[in-house]
Amino acid sequence: MSNLHYRRNFICFVLDYIFFGLGLAFVNQTTVLPSFISQLTDSAPLIGLASTIQTGGWLLPQLVGASYLGSKARKKPYLLLFAALGRPVFLLLAGVLFFSGGSARALILALLFISLAVFFGTDAVAAVAWFDILGKAIPPDRRGRLIGVGQVLSGLLAVGAGAVVNAVLGPHGPPFPSNYALLFFLAGLSLFGSWLAMIFLHEPIEPMQGKRLPWNSFLPKLWKLLRGDRIFSSVILVRLLVGLSGMAAPFYVVYAIEQLHFGAETIGVFISSQVVGGILAGFAWGYLNERSGSKVVIQGSTLLGLASPFLALCAGPMSHLIGSLTVYAYSLIFMAIGALNNSYMAGFINFILDLAPPEERSTYIALTNTLCSVLLLVPFLGGWLLQATSYPVLFLATMGGVAVALILTFGLEEPRQKTGEAVEV
Numbered sequence: 001m002s003n004l005h006y007r008r009n010f011i012c013f014v015l016d017y018i019f020f021g022l023g024l025a026f027v028n029q030t031t032v033l034p035s036f037i038s039q040l041t042d043s044a045p046l047i048g049l050a051s052t053i054q055t056g057g058w059l060l061p062q063l064v065g066a067s068y069l070g071s072k073a074r075k076k077p078y079l080l081l082f083a084a085l086g087r088p089v090f091l092l093l094a095g096v097l098f099f100s101g102g103s104a105r106a107l108i109l110a111l112l113f114i115s116l117a118v119f120f121g122t123d124a125v126a127a128v129a130w131f132d133i134l135g136k137a138i139p140p141d142r143r144g145r146l147i148g149v150g151q152v153l154s155g156l157l158a159v160g161a162g163a164v165v166n167a168v169l170g171p172h173g174p175p176f177p178s179n180y181a182l183l184f185f186l187a188g189l190s191l192f193g194s195w196l197a198m199i200f201l202h203e204p205i206e207p208m209q210g211k212r213l214p215w216n217s218f219l220p221k222l223w224k225l226l227r228g229d230r231i232f233s234s235v236i237l238v239r240l241l242v243g244l245s246g247m248a249a250p251f252y253v254v255y256a257i258e259q260l261h262f263g264a265e266t267i268g269v270f271i272s273s274q275v276v277g278g279i280l281a282g283f284a285w286g287y288l289n290e291r292s293g294s295k296v297v298i299q300g301s302t303l304l305g306l307a308s309p310f311l312a313l314c315a316g317p318m319s320h321l322i323g324s325l326t327v328y329a330y331s332l333i334f335m336a337i338g339a340l341n342n343s344y345m346a347g348f349i350n351f352i353l354d355l356a357p358p359e360e361r362s363t364y365i366a367l368t369n370t371l372c373s374v375l376l377l378v379p380f381l382g383g384w385l386l387q388a389t390s391y392p393v394l395f396l397a398t399m400g401g402v403a404v405a406l407i408l409t410f411g412l413e414e415p416r417q418k419t420g421e422a423v424e425v
Contacts, residue, residue, distance in 0.1 A: 015197035017150030023190030025161035057120030059373040065125035066366035079129035086122030089115035091188035097181035135353035148286020243375035244401030245305035247382030273331040277338030285346035294351035301343030309395035354415035
């Protein structure tokens with residue numbers, strides 16, 4: 001690939017990363033969408049349904065997308081097509097809200113759920129193509145840099161988007177439903193910017209072998225991939241075990257308020273710490289990936305997954321030693337969570353992109369994401385364990401699962417070394 005194509009692709013991917021993250025920040029699934037739905041209904045299951053649609057809609061169709069796209073030499077047309085089908089839904093929602101004035105709330109709620117299903121379902125297929133193009137358009141020793149730059153800039157702009165959301169939904173913002181219409185419009189505009197950036201991507205063409213398999217042959221092939229590629233199955237197992245860090249994640253705030261008697265105002269400190277941790281991690285993971293490969297990033301992020309429950313266990317005794325400073329020491333837990341959340345692309349995804357044969361890249365990524373959907377159950381498992389036992393047991397169980405993951409990382413083989421790519425150790 002020429003330097004000109006590399007620079008162009010680097011810029012396009014970074015702009016896409018930034019605009020896509022900014023668009024989702026305006027319709028954040030943990031703040032904006034639940035708040036909007038609560039204006040339309042007081043049903044708790046319906047409020048939670050938006051998050052279920054987002055996660056399930058993005059993960060579950062990916063294997064279908066991989067089955068369809070795996071034999072295609074060119075993925076970019078499908079990336080642009082499926083993104084174009086799904087991303088205008090937020091502009092549609094903005095228009096309906098603005099012109100309806102918020103009447104017919106049941107219909108608006110139904111339209112919202114349908115729109116979310118369309119957006120995340122089409123984006124799931126687009127994501128399969130996106131990852132495949134990323135794997136062949138950006139050299140392995142430069143991919144970490146791209147992801148790091150994208151995460152840092154996206155994180156900084158997301159902070160700005162949060163300020164915009166606060167202003168729009170605040171007492172001095174537009175009245176309902178114009179306030180949410182404005183946020184949906186900004187989300188749609190940002191996602192359109194992301195789509196425009198992808199138009200200018202240069203996709204290298206790799207020779208593909210074979211034709212598309214029928215579904216009844218594709219499913220057995222997935223099992224053969226898991227059995228036949230030991231490194232692939234090992235890294236998925238590590239990813240699932242690291243995901244057990246999510247058992248305790250929802251309960252760190254509750255523990256701080258109920259057991260450590262922190263004031264509710266400290267939640268703002270924790271949120272800021274998590275954002276800062278994610279931004280700093282963008283620099284760190286990008287540097288480590290470029291210098292030493294994705295295995296080191298996986299090991300570093302696994303250590304952070306181990307650090308959070310360990311710090312929570314130490315918080316009680318620590319509070320007797322450092323008093324009011326305990327709040328800031330405890331905030332390190334959330335910095336670690338932010339850094340861990342930002343490690344997935346630079347660590348696990350990069351590892352699999354480097355590991356997968358070119359003709360199987362789409363299948364490897366889609367299978368990984370689909371298998372990791374079981375981690376949706378982890379917070380429920382943590383809640384059940386906490387209810388049945390105690391906070392220390394929950395934190396120790398979380399540490400145990402992540403510690404096993406850390407041990408297993410030492411058995412992983414850096415895929416860049418396997419393919420002959422130079423890596424500094």
